Amino acid sequence: MGDITLKINNVEVSAPEGSTILEAARLAQIEIPTLCFLKDINEIGACRMCVVEVKGARSLVTACVYPITEGMEVFTNTPKVVSSRKKTLELLLSNHEKKCLSCIRSENCELQKLCKDYGIEDENKYDGEKPQYELDESAAHMVRDNNKCILCRRCVAACEKTQGIGVIGANERGFKTFIGSVFDFDLADTSCVSCGQCIAVCPTGALYEKDFTDEVFAAIADPEKYVVVQTAPAVRAAIAEEFGNPIGTNGEGKMIAALRRLGFDKVFDTNFSADLTIMEEANELIERVQNNGVLPMITSCSPGWVKYCEHYYPDLIDHLSSCKSPQQMFGAITKSYFAEKVGVDKEKIVMVSVMPCTAKKFEIGRDDQDANGLPDVDIALTTRELARMIKKAGIRFNDLPEDEEYDHPLGDHSGAGVIFGATGGVMEAALRTAVETLTGEELKALDFKEVRGTAGIKEATYPVAGMDVKVAVASGLSNAKILLDKIRKGEADYQFIEIMACPGGCVNGGGQPQVPGYVRNTVDVRAKRASVLYDLDQKATIRKSHEVPEIKKLYEEFLGKPGSEKAHHLLHTSYVKREVNRLD
Amino acid sequence: MKNSGGIPFKGTEEQKQQLLKVISDLKDTPGSLMPIMQAAQDIYGYLPYEVQKIISDEMGIPVEKVYGVATFYAQFNLNPKGENTVSVCLGTACYVKGSGLVLDEIEKQLGIADGECTNDGKFSLDTCRCVGACGLAPVMLVNEDVYGKVTPDQVKGILDKYK
Structure with missing residues (x-):
């Protein structure tokens, strides 16, 4: 053209x-x-x-x-244009709940910014009727406040087009229009997968995660509690944005420093349990391949994806790896191995996770995620909530030292663990370990470039020990759907598939710092954040999960070998068949 | 659920087959959602969750999308018609003569809102615009029976005749 x-x-x-x-x-x-x-x-x-x-x-x-x-x-x-835009804003404000001081989006609300840019003098210029909506707090992970909704339908598009789900839409018409679910179901009764992509695109404070920061502050202040925190790979790739840094800033060191200053007893890294996941998952894959198990095996790290599979493809749940997600594995090991090692009563441990994800809030309450008779994880925060805690505590993030490191013994990790946060990362990490295990030789070329990048679906075939290993990677559930339909029709000859609910993987998760629409439309947020993780991998001295000393030690001292009975009890889980929407 | 909450769905297999035929005939035509919904309403009389779910499954679209259309257009009913259909005229003449108050009283007596059906299936309530009897304003209808110059205190007596 x-x-x-x-x-x-x-x-x-x-x-x-x-x-x-x-x-x-x-x-x-x-x-x-x-x-x-x-x-x-x-x-x-x-x-x-x-x-x-x-x-x-x-x-x-x-x-x-x-x-x-x-x-x-x-x-x-022109004056005509400016006056029209101003009038649009004044009319949007006429039925908007203008509790801006207490609003979770104050200072990063797109409506607020435009009102400021266009010099709105009187926010009550057209102070007409306002509909009163009850908050929908039914779901484990989020709140819908339609009183702050401007009916832009960005959440509807994210749910329907990006994720291929469509549990929310515009109901009724005219002044009575509101965003909701079919027959006014509570969100918890729909087949919402908790991915939070609707929150990520909301321009105002109408959608937000359930905030558990007060519970964490209270646990830290309680001398009876031993509060342990783990941070997911993708959090470090985005948290600095909350403090005014450009997209693609690595915030790892400062984040660790901030967590220590907040008063956590131990600051650990979910990368450790990402490596642990690889040990278990690679073992499971090899077992399935060797014993004619159900193939392709599909990753189970992304709780949004798992819930999607349970609702929409319940016939395929046997394809899901039985491995718990890294978040849950971490909690299970903390309340067993770690508690024994340091001599802390597991009942006193409060396991807090910081995740780029809202579905993690749902995951901690799932059945079969309580290996030690206690929930594996007690509180799951998003990246945004951690930033809020840091601000509230008066910690000057940008002035913190860059070089603080995670505590041990659950802080070691490989470059393979850190790339979990980007689409294709789990696949690459698993391949590094599986190929070496199958061939028995040292793998020299560690970069599996075919599975990197932000394409929605990626496929590759690798010759390993005399067989062709065919893999696929999908991120964004509308892309996952394409692969799943192929499996259903028996047209998929892959051995292993990685699926992440959010487009681009966890770096673009529903719990990450919100990026305004006008930035999203011009910048590839996913690639910029992912580059932080691939840089860390490149610089890591250990880049394969099975070579991490603390992982080896965990197996030697405690778990035995991957897939052992103890490993199964602590690190694996089960899934349930769910319906699309729940009729009472 | 706000709508068709208490009334069990009584669709038959025959109705379902009729609907499936309509859907398979129309679904590949662009813009066929509304004609399909209209046909479904002709078959079942209204569009409960179960019917919207069939449409959603067969067309491969979210059921919320069907519901969004169903609640946007006044032509679609989410509730079944009762054995007796009560209708109140909210046309200009009736309205200025107080049909709004009559409607309030009917809603109170039946315990349902405009567009809904009682749980026992006896009465459904609708509003309409001008039945051409402005001289009798305010007007309400029960089935084919027209009641003119209705006052709120007459409502109970009128409804009792149909119980």
């Missing part, structure tokens, strides 16, 4: 044919404000924030969906 030449604010611009005014304006360094627009998934031109004047057009047009034409003259900043 050729280029089209047009004028924006009297400046000549060339943009590829098929571009929208919004895209052409960006090429001319002009930012047109957007609210409902999310590239590829929510191009509905509904909120009318992006209106511009086009010479010859009868009325203002929406730049996010209006295609450019040769010789077009666009004006993005």
Whole structure:
């Protein structure tokens, strides 16, 4: 396709044919404000924030969906345009619950930012009727507050298009329109998988995770409790964003320093149990291959994915690896091996996890996740909640030392463990261990580049010890669906599949710092955050899970060997068949 | 659940087969969701969860999407019609003569809101716009029977006749 030449604010611009005014304006360094627009998934031109004047057009047009034409003259900043955008904001505010001081999104609310940018003087200019909605607090992981919803439908698009689920949508019409579920089911009674992608895209405070920071502060303050924290691989790749640093900043050292200053008794790394997962999962895969077990085996680290499988593909749950997720393995080992080692009563341990994920809040309450007669994990926080704790405690994150390290004995890890946070990472980590185990020779080339990158589906075949190992990787549940349908039809000849619920993997999880729509539309957040993890892997002295000294020691001293009875009891779990929505 | 909560679904296998045929005939035509929903309503009289779920499963779309359409358009009913259909005119003449108060009283007497059906299936309640009897305003109907110049205190007596 050729280029089209047009004028924006009297400046000549060339943009590829098929571009929208919004895209052409960006090429001319002009930012047109957007609210409902999310590239590829929510191009509905509904909120009318992006209106511009086009010479010859009868009325203002929406730049996010209006295609450019040769010789077009666009004006993005005329008094008419500005006054229209301002009126749109005033009308949005007319039925918005303006409790901004106590709002969880205060200071990173997209509506608030636009109101500031456009100089809204009176937030109650049109102070008409306001619908009163009850909060939906039914789900384990999140709250819906429709009083703050602006009906942009970004959450609906994330649920339906990105994840292929669609448990939420716009119900009723006109002033009575609200975002909800079929027949007003509580979210907990729907087949919501808890991935939190709706929260990630919400521009306001209408959707947010259930906050457990007070419980953690209380546990730390209780002298009777021994509070242990683990941080997932992807958290370090994003937490610095909460303190004003650019996307793609490694916050590992400062985060460890902050956790110590918050008063946790031990600061451990989920990377350790990611390595442990590889030990168990690689063993399980080899067993399945050698004993004609159910193949392809599919990873089970992502609780959003697991729940999706249980609801939508209950016939395929035998394909799921029986391995618990790294979060849960970590808790099970902490309340057994670690408790014995340091002589702490397991009942006194409060296991806190910091995760890039909202589904982890659901996972800790699942059945068969309490190996020691206690929940493996007591409280699961998101990256955002940890940032909130750090701010509340007055810790100046950016001024903290960079070089603090995790505690031991559950702080060691390999580069394979750290890349768990990016799509393809678990696959690559498993291959490093499985290939060496199967061939019995040292693996020299550790980079399995075919399974890296942010493509929704990746496939590769590796010749290993005389057989072809065929693998696939999917992230984002609408991509997972494509692979699962192939398995159902018997058309999939893979041995091993990695599936992550969130597009790009955990780095782009539903519990990560929220990135405004206007940034999401132009920056590949997934790739930038993933690069932090691949850098850490590259620099790691140990890059294979089975070579981590503390992992070897754990097996020698406690577990025996991968797949042992003890390992099974502590580190493996079971799944349940669920329905799509639950009818009372 | 807000709608069709207490009334058990009584769809028959024959109805289901009829609906499946309609869906398989239409589903590959773009924009066929509404015609399918209209046909489903013709078959069952309303669109309960069970019927919306059949449409969703057969068309491969989320059931919430069907529900969103069903609640957007006034033509779709989420509740069955009762043995007796009560209707209150909210047209201009009736409304200024107080049919809103009559509606409030009916809702109170039957314990249901506009668009709903009582749990025993005896009465369903709707509102309408002008039945062409403005001289009798305010007007309510029970089945084919027209009641004119209705006051709220007459409502109980009228409904009792159909119990």
